[in-house]
Amino acid sequence: MSDGKGKPQNAPEVHAVRRQQETNSSESPREGAISFLERGNSNAKIGDWNGAIANFTRAIELDPGAALAYNSRGDAYRELKQYREAIVDFTRAIRLDPKNPSGYYNRGFAYDDLGKEWEAQADFDRATELVYEQRSG
Numbered sequence: 001m002s003d004g005k006g007k008p009q010n011a012p013e014v015h016a017v018r019r020q021q022e023t024n025s026s027e028s029p030r031e032g033a034i035s036f037l038e039r040g041n042s043n044a045k046i047g048d049w050n051g052a053i054a055n056f057t058r059a060i061e062l063d064p065g066a067a068l069a070y071n072s073r074g075d076a077y078r079e080l081k082q083y084r085e086a087i088v089d090f091t092r093a094i095r096l097d098p099k100n101p102s103g104y105y106n107r108g109f110a111y112d113d114l115g116k117e118w119e120a121q122a123d124f125d126r127a128t129e130l131v132y133e134q135r136s137g
Contacts (some may be wrong), residue, residue: 001008003106005035009043011089019057023045023132029063032059032062033059033060033062033066033069034059036056036058036059036062037055037059037066037068037069037072038054039055040052040055040056040059040069040072040073040076041072043055043121044072044075044076044079047079048051049077049079049080050080052073052076052077053076053077053080054072054074056070056072056076056107057073057113057126060073062103064095065096067092067093067096067097067098067100068093069100070089070090070092070103071090071093071100071102071103071106072094073089074086074088074089074093074106074107074110075106076108077126078106078113083110083113084114085112086104086106086107086108086110087107087111087114089102090104090106090107090110091103092109094104094107094118098134099126099130099134100114100130101126101127101130101131101134102127103125104124104126104127104130105121105124107123108120108121108122108123108124108127110125111123
């Protein structure tokens, strides 16, 4: 990429400017995070897992307490067969929202992908318990 005069621009600076442009200054960090979460979901729908990870990461930067963003990024890592990274994100989602069965369910699949059957079964069991707790209300 050049500056229009044939001089290359510094990539990190370009990304910083783009990031600043992408996040409307009138948006709260949470609103900005939601916007990036939506972009990540759009990437995921078309199988652009790296794009999804980039957008989910930006959502996390704006709202570090966004369990859904960690869960979604974990899904994208799992699609790329990056199971350890997926487990880290699912674990973070669980810590942020321990009553949500999705984190346990998804982490169970990632453990299963790694052949860790005991860990997988424990997470599936916990996800099932949470679903029953929520239904019986």
